[in-house]
Each structure stands twice: as structure tokens, then as C-alpha cells.
Amino acid sequence: MKCxxxxxxxxALIDGELDAGHAHDVEMHVAGCxxxxxxxxxxxAMHGVMGGGALKxxxxxxxxxxxxxxxxxxxxxxxSMRGFFKPTRRSFFGGFALGSALSAAVAASLVLTVIRRxxxxxxxxxxxxxxxxxxxxxxxxxxxSDQHTVKPWFNGRVDVAPPVIDLTAESFxxxxxxxxxxxxxxxxxxxxxxxxxxxNLFVAQHLGARHARTVAESIQxxxxxxxxxxxxDFWVVSDLAGDELDEFVQKIASAVPRSSxxx
Amino acid sequence: MANDAVAEQERMRRFRDxxxxxxxxxxxxxxxxxxxxxxxxxxxxxxxxxxxxxxxxYRGPAMKPWLLAILRNVCNAEFxxxxxxxxxxxxAQDESVAEEMPMWREPQASPEKVILQQQDSATIRxxxxxxxxxxxxxxxxxxxxxxxxxxxxxxAGVPVGTVMSRLARARAxxxxxxxxxxxxxxxxxxxxxxxxxx
Numbered sequence: 104m105k106c107x108x109x110x111x112x113x114x115a116l117i118d119g120e121l122d123a124g125h126a127h128d129v130e131m132h133v134a135g136c137x138x139x140x141x142x143x144x145x146x147x148a149m150h151g152v153m154g155g156g157a158l159k160x161x162x163x164x165x166x167x168x169x170x171x172x173x174x175x176x177x178x179x180x181x182x183s184m185r186g187f188f189k190p191t192r193r194s195f196f197g198g199f200a201l202g203s204a205l206s207a208a209v210a211a212s213l214v215l216t217v218i219r220r221x222x223x224x225x226x227x228x229x230x231x232x233x234x235x236x237x238x239x240x241x242x243x244x245x246x247x248s249d250q251h252t253v254k255p256w257f258n259g260r261v262d263v264a265p266p267v268i269d270l271t272a273e274s275f276x277x278x279x280x281x282x283x284x285x286x287x288x289x290x291x292x293x294x295x296x297x298x299x300x301x302x303n304l305f306v307a308q309h310l311g312a313r314h315a316r317t318v319a320e321s322i323q324x325x326x327x328x329x330x331x332x333x334x335x336d337f338w339v340v341s342d343l344a345g346d347e348l349d350e351f352v353q354k355i356a357s358a359v360p361r362s363s364x365x366x
Numbered sequence: 367m368a369n370d371a372v373a374e375q376e377r378m379r380r381f382r383d384x385x386x387x388x389x390x391x392x393x394x395x396x397x398x399x400x401x402x403x404x405x406x407x408x409x410x411x412x413x414x415x416x417x418x419x420x421x422x423x424y425r426g427p428a429m430k431p432w433l434l435a436i437l438r439n440v441c442n443a444e445f446x447x448x449x450x451x452x453x454x455x456x457x458a459q460d461e462s463v464a465e466e467m468p469m470w471r472e473p474q475a476s477p478e479k480v481i482l483q484q485q486d487s488a489t490i491r492x493x494x495x496x497x498x499x500x501x502x503x504x505x506x507x508x509x510x511x512x513x514x515x516x517x518x519x520x521x522a523g524v525p526v527g528t529v530m531s532r533l534a535r536a537r538a539x540x541x542x543x544x545x546x547x548x549x550x551x552x553x554x555x556x557x558x559x560x561x562x563x564x
Contacts, residue, residue, distance in 0.1 A: 118508060118533075146537055149544065153509035157487045158494070162393035166407045170389060170414045174382050185370045216452050228423065284425035 106132075106139055113143050116189055117150050133218035193327045222318070222329070225338070228285045229329075230322045233303045233340035236292065237283065237294055241302065243279035253280040257291050263305035263335060265291035268358040275302065275351055285310060295351070302341040302351060310336035319345065332359055381421045384416065384429050391511050392437050398494060398506045409444065413437040431517040434507065438521055466542055491555040493543045501536035508533055 109132055115121045116129050127283070133140045162170075236242050245256040254267040260282050269277050274297060281292040288307065295302040312318070312329040320327050326348045328339040341348055392413055396406035413436050417424075424432060481493060500522075507518045515533075517528045 111530050114534050114537060115515070115530060118515065145541060149537060149541060150509065153490065153505075154512070157512045158399045158490060159390065159392075160394040162389045162410065163403075163407065166393065166410060167389060170411055171382075171386065173411070173415060174378055174386065174418055224422065228425065232425075286422070287425050 106136065109133075109139055110142075113139065113146060117143070117147055119155060122210055194249065222311045222313070226283060226320065226322055226327055226329070229303070229306050229338045229340050230325050230327060232283050232290075232292070232305065233301075233325060234323075236283070236294070238300060238302055242281065244281045246279040248277045248279075250277060253293065254275065257282075260290045261289045263306065263308050265289065265293060265335070266355075266359045267293055268355055270295065270351070270354050270358075273350075273354055275354065297343055297347065297351070300341055300343040301346070302339060302343060304355065305338040305340070306335055308335060310338060312336035312338060317349075317356070319349070321345075330356065332356060335359075372524065378418075381418055385417055385421075385433060388430050388433050392433050392511055395434055395437055395506055396441070398502060398510070399438065399499075400444075401495065405444070409437060411538075422485065423541040426453045429512060430511070431521050434511060434513070435444065435523075438503070438544050462523075488549060493540055493547065496543065497536055497539060501532050501539060504529060504532040505536040505540065 109129060112121065112125065112129050113133075117124055121129065133143050156335070160278055163215075247253060248269075248271065250267040250269045252292075257265055257267075257280060267277070267280065271277060275295045276297070278294040278296050282293060283290050283292040283305065285305065285307065290305050290307040290310065293304040293306065295304065310329075312331045316330055316331040317328050325340050325342055326345050328337075328348060330337055330352070337352075337359075339348060339352055339355075343351070343352075389410070393406060393410045396409040396413070397403070400406040400409050413433060414438075416436050417433055420436075494505060497505065503522060504518060507513045508515075509520060513521065515526050515529050518529045518533075522529065524532075
């Protein structure tokens with residue numbers, strides 16, 4: 104290992120970001136290289152000084168109370184929110200806030216925001232999750248075409264046992280599984296592929312799919328299907344053509360009862 | 367409507383429990399990104415407002431990097447807004463300028479010479495504040511906000527490899543500034559252990 108190549112790894116070592124193997128390699132090199140040993144020592148010292156918490160700031164009390172007021176439990180009536188804002192606060196971050204009047208308006212809209220986990224919100228999120236999953240390295244946590252590997256992988260990661268169904272014979276290739284988050288809740292994502300098209304199948308207990316019949320829609324150019332079955336909510340997102348995705352849904356839906364009883 | 371109010375209260379409570387513990391972290395990053403306390407306070411407040419607005423779409427699991435990413439966006443938006451006026455910004459500073467700076471390597475520096483502890487926090491703050499934005503952000507998120515590389519990558523919206531090279535460069539620049547500032551203070555003070563005093 105050359106010293107140049109090692110430079111970045113020294114930092115990763117200091118930051119505890121190296122696995123045991125690489126850490127060992129780096130330490131071996133450092134043990135025999137005084138230049139790198141000196142580098143490591145000086146960076147480590149710097150890390151020690153900076154990381155000690157001495158450089159942390161504490162939010163001033165007035166800022167804390169201002170923010171606490173913003174997120175205080177709202178009174179049932181909107182008008183009472185006004186009292187939370189200091190009218191003297193100077194106008195803030197152009198474009199967004201034009202002073203306390205608008206802040207009050209923002210707060211009012213917050214009060215009226217209703218906690219909803221309706222289909223539309225979930226639909227937007229699963230599409231986002233699908234798009235995110237297509238980024239390099241994001242598609243799968245466990246990559247295997249073996250359903251008996253994917254299914255147990257979810258144990259302890261999600262609170263349901265998602266049916267993992269092998270549809271290779273139907274030319275939907277099982278690629279693997281992934282832990283995803285929808286609305287802050289862990290969700291099992293099972294990844295299939297037909298030709299070059301990725302299909303994400305999201306499964307969780309309460310995911311806003313209230314109907315046993317399959318609901319079809321198209322969001323941002325992606326085909327979305329969702330339905331509820333055996334106490335689980337299923338969402339399917341793909342850029343696959345609608346009729347092919349329907350075929351996929353139908354295969355999954357008809358295989359779910361068998362899969363559940365088998366588990 | 368009564369149910370809505372209850373639900374909203376519940377939502378607010380969840381948000382408070384999840385987000386407020388990170389106020390100091392958010393404020394700390396704001397101080398390093400925004401430079402003045404007034405701007406930092408405004409940015410922190412705006413961060414929490416935005417976080418509250420988007421709390422329903424928050425999908426976790428880690429609240430801290432999520433908040434810090436929002437804060438960073440708030441700061442960058444503010445810099446962008448100011449740069450449309452004629453206020454100079456440094457967040458908009460192109461990284462390529464900084465990339466041209468030589469990586470500081472000083473193999474002859476022995477551990478004994480690195481008397482970093484002698485620097486007081488005020489000096490360190492100043493040195494960090496002088497780093498170009500991408501490097502300042504990386505080093506603050508790592509050392510002060512104590513984020514993992516993966517979280518920093520998410521907050522800064524860059525690959526982990528970029529985080530690693532920025533951190534290496536940030537520390538190199540910091541060390542050289544550090545040594546330089548130490549030398550100036552040492553020159554006027556008593557000799558260090560490393561030299562043979564005449």
C-alpha cells in the first residue's frame with residue numbers, strides 16, 4: 104500500500120469507518136512507515152481536540168423558547184397561535200417569511216394540517232422510494248434470487264413476514280429485498296425485474312391500501328398498483344407497462360395465500 | 367374537527383420529541399455555516415419550521431441528519447438569495463477553486479510537535495470558519511455534529527467517496543492553518559520542547 108493511497112484511509116481509520124480488515128492493513132502500514140505514523144498521530148490529535156464537544160454550540164435560550172413555542176401543542180382554535188410569535192422578530196429569510204404576520208399564517212396552516220396517512224400520501228412516498236431505490240447501490244440490501252433467503256432476511260427488520268414469491272417461471276425475476284421507510288415506518292421492499300424494468304413490491308401492515316380490489320394509478324410516469332390482502336397492504340411501483348404490471352399483481356395476489364400458509 | 371385537533375396535537379408532540387433534542391446540533395451547524403449569530407438563529411428557526419411542515423413525509427430513521435440536511439438547504443437557499451443581490455457569499459464558492467489547493471503533507475511533523483491542545487476553542491473556531499464551504503461543512507458534520515460518513519454524504523448530497531476526500535482535505539488545510547497559527551503564537555512566547563533553546 105502506497106502512502107498516497109493511504110491518506111484517505113488514515114482519516115477513515117480515525118473516524119472509525121474502516122472494517123477490521125482495512126483497519127488492520129492501514130495499521131500494518133503505519134507501523135512500518137514513520138511518515139504516515141506522524142500524519143496519523145497529528146490528525147488523531149486534531150480529531151481528539153475537535154471532537155471533545157468543546158466546539159459544540161448551545162442554542163441561546165431565546166431561540167430555544169421561540170422554537171419551542173412554534174412546535175407547542177396548538178390550541179384548538181387557530182387564533183390563539185398568534186400569541187406564540189414575537190411581533191418584533193425581524194423579517195426572516197426572504198421569500199419565505201415576511202415577518203410575524205406570515206409566520207402566524209404559516210402556523211395557522213400548520214394547525215389545520217391534518218395527520219393523514221391516506222392513499223395519496225403513501226402513493227407519493229412509494230414512488231419516491233422506488234425512484235430512490237434505482238440510485239446506484241440502493242436497490243437491494245439482500246441480493247439473491249432465492250426466496251428462501253429473502254424471506255428470513257426480513258425477520259426482525261419489519262414486523263410482518265412479507266410473502267416472498269418466486270415468479271422466475273413467469274419471467275419476473277426475483278432480485279432481492281430491501282428495508283425501506285414509508286412515512287417513517289419500516290417497510291419490506293421486494294425487488295423484481297422484467298427485462299430492464301425494475302419492480303418494487305412494498306409490503307407492510309398499514310400502508311394506506313384499504314381496498315381488497317387492486318387500485319391502479321400512474322404517478323410521475325410510474326405505474327402504481329395497490330391492494331390489501333390477508334391483513335397486509337401491498338404497493339407495486341414500476342415503469343413496466345400497465346398490462347404487464349397487472350399481470351405481476353395478479354401473480355403475486357394469487358400466490359400470497361399459499362405463501363402465508365407456508366410460513 | 368375535534369379529532370383533527372387531537373391528531374394535530376399528537377403530531378406536534380411527536381415532532382417535539384423527535385426533533386427538539388437536536389436543537390443544539392442544528393444551531394451549531396448553523397453557526398459554522400452562517401457566520402453571524404443572528405443569521406444562525408434565523409436559519410435554525412427556519413429549519414424547524416420546514417421540518418415541521420415536512421414531518422409527515424419524514425421516513426427516518428435518523429432525525430439528526432434529516433434536520434441537518436434541512437438546515438443546510440436553508441442556508442444554501444439564503445446564500446443563493448443573497449448572491450442574487452450583491453452580497454458576497456462563500457457557500458456558492460466553487461469547489462474547484464479549493465480543489466486546486468495543494469494537499470498539505472508534512473511528513474516531517476513529529477507527534478511531539480503537534481501541540482494542538484494549546485489552541486483554544488476560539489482559535490479553532492476561527493480556523494474552521496476560514497475553511498472553504500464544502501470542507502468546512504464536512505469537517506463540522508464529522509467532528510462537531512459527530513455524523514458518520516454515510517450520514518454526511520446524505521446531508522451534503524454527495525457520494526461517500528467525496529465526503530472522504532473532502533474530510534482529508536479539510537483536515538489537511540486545517541492542520542496547516544493550525545500549525546501556522548501556532549508558530550505565530552509560539553514565536554512571541556517561550557520556546558517549545560522541540561527546539562534547542564540558545
